[in-house]
Amino acid sequence: MKLQLQIKMNEALFLRNPESSALGKNILKHSVHLIYKMGFETFTFKKLAEDIGTTEAGIYRYFENKHKLLVYLTAWYWGWLEFQISFHTNNIKDPVVKLKRVIKLLATAVEDDEQTSYINESLLHQIIIAEGSKAYLTKQVGEDNKQQFFKPYKDLCAVIGNIILECSTKYKYPKSLASTIIEMAHFQNFFMNNLPSLTDFGKTKEESEIIAFLNDLVFTSLKKS
Template sequence: MEIELQIKMNEKLFLRNPEHSELGKKIIRHSIQLIYKNGFESFTFKKLAEDIGTTEAGIYRYFENKHRLLIYIAAWYWSWLEYRVSVNTNNLKDPAVKLKKVIKLLATAVEDDIKTTHVNENILHQIIIAEGSKAYLTKHVSEDNKDQLFKPYKDLCAAIGEIILACNPKYKYPKSMASTIIEMAHFQNFFMNNLPALTDFGKEKDELKIVSFLEELVFSSIKKGYPG
């Protein structure tokens, strides 16, 4: 039996659903590779088309512009992460154990077991670290947000917020704590590898140190101590 992970994406994220055709899947796969290789700024639909072996106009039939494509990729990532969080935590009772698991999922590289056909999740993780915030750091965030383009991020944040509240129902900032964990899992990683003076992990470059930092940060704040 072959199981393929299909994530249902918001229709507003694209002009034509890239999951529904070979070309569409190629667009996603190759844009992830190209953005990883050269960064989002130097990424263009022309280069992408050449890389795939199609034409610029072909790409424009799927996505309005490269920023929309970035939002799509980010949304896919957040949906996928929420899926992994739910799979990896719903058999756990202790919310503190759950929260530890969440931090680990956020802050460490993916073990490449559950392979979805057309996405390299490790590279995806890397580009979301470096380019992910550009999806919402724009003048048109609010309109994009009205179109629900950031729903997967907000859902993940809400889910983590729930776990935090389960640890301590009186904690006052579950959602801000959740977004802090998410953003810092990524930023501390980026800093560690690129601006090490901004972290305490520059020498070892060990993701597990980020996990320890975040765990200490979170659990001392929500005051439930460490789980086993």
């Protein structure tokens, strides 16, 4: 039996559900490849259409604009990651072990799961690192937030915040620490590979060092309080 993980997406993110047709799935698949390859600012619907072998107008029937598509992809990623976390921390009782597992999942390049879906999670992980913040660093954050576009991110943050509280009931900043872990898992990776002097991992460029840093940061904070 092959199980297909379906992530329930916010309907306001698209005009036509991209998971409902071959073209839609192609849009998701090729946009991940293209954004990964050329970066979000250089990426256009025209180029995407050419890559797929369809027309620009075809893409616009699914997504209003490329910002919505980016938000869709990030939302998908956070949803997927929350599932990964709940899957991999299932049955773990010790919250410290659980939190360590979460940090590892956040900071580790995922191996792609070509079977699972038309989305290459490994490339998407790289996109989230380099482009993810652009989904909310806009003037429309407020409206986008009202439409619940960032719910998957907030849910994930809440989940991690709760594990933090399990580790240390008295800790005062569970949510901020959770968002710090998430953001830093990605930023330290980007810095390590692109602006290495902003990190202590420039020599080896090993993800394991980021994990060690985050573990140190988090667990000294939690042990003390």
